[in-house]
Amino acid sequence: MALVELRRFRGSLLGALVGDCFGSLCEGLENVSVEWVHRFVHTLGGRADALMYTDDTAMARSLVQSLLEKPPFDEKDLAQRFTTEYFNDPDRGYGLGVVHVFEKLQSGEYCNVFTPAKEQFNGKGSYGNGAAMRVVGVPLAFPCVQDVIKYAKISGELTHASSLGYNGAILLALAVHYALQGNLSRESFLGHLLSNMQEVEADEKSRSDAVGLELGEFPYCNKLKKVKEFLDKGNVSCKDIIDELGNGVSALDSVPTAIYSFLRCLDPVDDVPKELNSLQRTVIFCILLGGDTDTIATMAGAIAGAYHGEDQIPEIWRKNSEGYKDAENWGKQLWELYNSRLPE
Ligand code: R7I
Ligand code: MG
Ligand code: MG
Ligand code: MG
Structure with a gap:
């Protein structure tokens, strides 16, 4: 395996951070106007305070810190960090269900x-996108695909026991993993993801969870095929993206959308300001979709940042994002950890 550049690690954490901070302004909106987005981009320089990050980044930060301080992976430490962070700072916009997990972990009865x-959810486990939205540290810490899958799953299972929840985290982690390698064609990028997910979704629990929710087997693989179809078509409308890929709070309705957004924004897109680079375009494109904008933008930002590198995130975008210095510093530490784990 070849050495991966530092700029990609910092780019991925910064892309995720900016996506969350900027996207949070529109979370839950059904319509985000092109005019609003243009005004937002063009007035960023005049903002007095940085935009605050939400639960997406709060949990991503806990995971990164745990990966750095308790290698290779310590689920008890991670559970403790998620819980402590939530009780210290509960108003970051957490999902409605996941707070019960923190309360139970805090109670000491488990x-x-x-x-x-x-x-x-009555013993079915959450299928929300909370496991995927925070997973970026895993592919930045482990160079080997099998480790990426294993730790994306375990880190997700602390809050998301439905395979629809943790498989979304696996898919997002794999997307960041392949983006880090750079220079992949859309076809080979999607081909790798599809082949990995065919294996992931073949297991018994993935099959029965998907059938139980009336989604049919291999729901993520089917969405990836839809992503490919949409990219081949070219100018697919926002409405079709939302109808077919989704912009909601479930992992299945948001992780494939983030992957699609990254790939679509490799080329210019109507409605996104022309002077923006590919990474900026990706974040803005996700926001224009409406719905779970902080989460879709943070996931797409993590992939785009790994692919394009931190050079595509200008100073003014960083400075408007709370905690960007941590992303820069932890990006370097993860880069060192990843490279120390490369096979000889
Ligand atoms: O997945 P989670 O951490 O939420 C993440 C989202 C992101 O948009 C963040 O930015 C933040 O705003 O929240 O939290 P969960 O509470 O586990 O799941 C989120 C939501 O998905 C739940 O509140 C439910 O509305 C829905 N959901 C389910 N609904 C019915 N049945 C998740 N699993 C189920 C289910 O099994
Ligand atoms: Mg959030
Ligand atoms: Mg919210
Ligand atoms: Mg969200």
Whole structure:
């Protein structure tokens, strides 16, 4: 395996941060106007305060810190960090269900840190996008695909016991993993993701969870095929993207949309200001979709940042994002960790 450049690690954490901070302004809106987005981009320089990050970044930060301080992976430490962070700063816009997991972990009545997540939604576990939105540290810490899959899954299972939830985290982690390698064609990028997800979704629990939710088997693979179809078509409308790929709070309705947004924004897009580079375009494109904008933009930003590198995130974008210095510093530390784990 070849050495991966530092700019990609910092780019991925910064892209994720900017996506969350900027996207949070529109979370839950059905319509985000092109005029509003243009005004936002052009007045960024005059803002007095940085935009605050939300639960997406709060949890991503806990995961990165745990990966750096408790290698290779310590689920108890991670559960503790998620919980402590939530109780220190609960008003970051957390999902409505996941707070029960933190309350149970805090109660001290659970010795197995995975049990509270299994009790969510009448024992079915959450299929929200919370496991995917925070996973970026995993592909930045582990160079080997099998480790990326394994730790994306375990880190997700602390809050999201439905395979629809943690498989979304696996897919997002894989997308960042392949983006880090740079220089992939859209076809080979999607081809790698599809082949990995065919294996991931073939297991018994993935099949039965998907069938139980009336989604049919291999729901992520089917969405990836739709992503390919849309890219081949070219100018697919916002409405078709929302109808077919989704812009909602479930992982299945948001992770493939983030992947699509990254790939579509490799080329210029109508409605996005022309002077923006590919990474900036990706973040703005996600915001224009409306719905779960902070989360879709943070996931697409993580992929785009890994692919394009931090050079595409201008100073003014960073400075408007709370905690950007941490992203820069942790990007460097993850880069060192990743490279130390490359096979000889
Ligand atoms: O997944 P999660 O952490 O939420 C992340 C979202 C992101 O948009 C963040 O920016 C933040 O705003 O929240 O939190 P969960 O509470 O586990 O899941 C989110 C939502 O998905 C839940 O509140 C439910 O509305 C829905 N959901 C389900 N609904 C029915 N049945 C998740 N799983 C189920 C389910 O099994
Ligand atoms: Mg959020
Ligand atoms: Mg919210
Ligand atoms: Mg969100």
